[in-house]
Amino acid sequence: MKANLEDIAKAAGVSKMTVSRVLRGGTGFSDDTRDRVVKVAERLGYVPNKLAAAFGSYQASTLVGMCVPRLTSGLFAHVLDGVDRALSRLGYQLMIGANNHSTAEEEAWVRQIASWRPAGLILSGRNHSTATVDLLRQVAVPVVEIWDLTTSPIDMSVGFSHYDCGVEMGQFLLRRGRRRAGYVGALARADVMGQARLEGFQAVLAQAGAPLVDREVLLDMPGFYAGYYGLETLLARTPDLDVVYFHNDDMAVGGLAYAQAKGIRVPEDLGIAGWGGMEAASILPKRLTTTVVPTTAIGKAAAEALVARLKGEAGQEVTVVPTRLVPGETG
Amino acid sequence: MKANLEDIAKAAGVSKMTVSRVLRGGTGFSDDTRDRVVKVAERLGYVPNKLAAAFGSYQASTLVGMCVPRLTSGLFAHVLDGVDRALSRLGYQLMIGANNHSTAEEEAWVRQIASWRPAGLILSGRNHSTATVDLLRQVAVPVVEIWDLTTSPIDMSVGFSHYDCGVEMGQFLLRRGRRRAGYVGALARADVMGQARLEGFQAVLAQAGAPLVDREVLLDMPGFYAGYYGLETLLARTPDLDVVYFHNDDMAVGGLAYAQAKGIRVPEDLGIAGWGGMEAASILPKRLTTTVVPTTAIGKAAAEALVARLKGEAGQEVTVVPTRLVPGETG
């Protein structure tokens, strides 16, 4: 990289500081000087050095770190997209990482990112190691916890209540007359959020006098096949269920495929409900009963909360982005 | 952030430079000194400052920039994952961006990233604005172009030939006796890679004396609905096609849904072929005829090529990661 502020300054016959002011769009120079500087900068192909800028003054970092459970998750891909669109428009750069549902990996990531002195961080989930929390306190930048809402965030929180999702789905299925519910889940690693949905679901069923009859939780990735075989196992053990709530839509679709393969009529013989709002679920002949999560909106809201805080505005401490239960034709 | 090297140095009774060497795992200090320094660093909760490190010496940057067409693309999510796994294991950090299939947005992104003095860059596609190419030359770091193979990369290239994908699918469908082929595509923005597949497809059909009969290209996102309505439009105009090649699997699945809705038997009345290897296609009752792209492998290979170059090794200039035609039951 050849040209720096000094080079431009010399070529334009001004001081380095004036060049800096011009290129950052400040004030305190004449139109004539500005034109000269800009022209020289362009001629020399000047590429600013944010490393130096961010290093020299703690205000100037435009780096935002974001950590998601998995980069291949369709839901989080949309959250990421929402964040990126909002941030890149404002001149921020996004540094990403995946924690694979592990607080230890998250801690390692935060440690790495912290050494870049980011302007702010976005984490997913409310569960962090104590070392992570200490570290976050030490870097002392705005932090947004997304996805799972927490009423006592480290700093800010954007999301919804997984527990309430379970409650809402439970209530809905009860209203549809279901009395013998099962659950099929999976945990490749401890996915506490799915657990919260199950708890909400169970609580409302128990309260209505129709408690959860059986559940099958596989130690596998929560995908199509886990749903398929999970339902198979569950029904082999407890055949007389009238509805099954799945960890997510991918698994619910797998369950649906199993039902179809075995001639089980949905929703007549068995109701099936998912969670998440998988795009591809639209390819099914029947609309899946599920809870749609406004992923992009969460990303956007998180980015906006962060930026508000960076601009010195108060910044909403807790932002609720409501999910939407879609009745569908399978529940 | 409180503690820096100086603070540790004072507390441990050594010089800053010795602390730097200890913490980076260098040589030139006694075991006793190392233990003392490490202990003090831990006690003070030292968080290294990569900004200063990368700024002070051009070797030390561990930042890698990666630009994909869209962050919500399932295929690219896996590429991203492959890159991230390979890089984070080696201590690199990933900065991402989306170009929305626009070379202008890519240029803006490269301009931003360049100012962070990254160790290397990963771009998708072979199509870049001349300003981008100039800029890349100026930052003078390893660059990997992924996805669409190019024989004359800016620096390195990892991917496969989209043209050959089209050729292979054309040959396959000809072997299955198809003689009247159509094509349904979409371009929200100019997706030149889909275009390359179409060209390969057309070329091999024409050569076999069974040229492409009709095509429908929608100005829309290449998703389920575009496939559904694209096929409807195409068949309304040219009903007697015996096979349709779709821009990608999402669209093919939409086409399949249309066929099912209209009672068109697949593959008897109409063959359907996609491209990409969409995970969710596995939920279909029939396996989709498609070309599976080894997304994670591409990401991994790109990261490895980059790291090899960063370590001073030669680094493969062009790495071919072969795609795989899956016959399926719809073609």
Next chain:
DNA sequence: TTAGGCTACGTTACCGGTAAACCTGACGCA
């Protein structure tokens, strides 16, 4: 007429690391 304020700059000091050169005492060896 002069204090005060404004514009349009220039100067200086620093951010926290790292490379490279330099130092020093102990030891081996001719």
Next chain:
DNA sequence: TGCGTCAGGTTTACCGGTAACGTAGCCTAA
């Protein structure tokens, strides 16, 4: 005894910006 070598350090000089402060020249109002 003198000299080279090596381990185990220290010193110095940057990297390229930005904040804070300084200042010359000009205008204005009391």
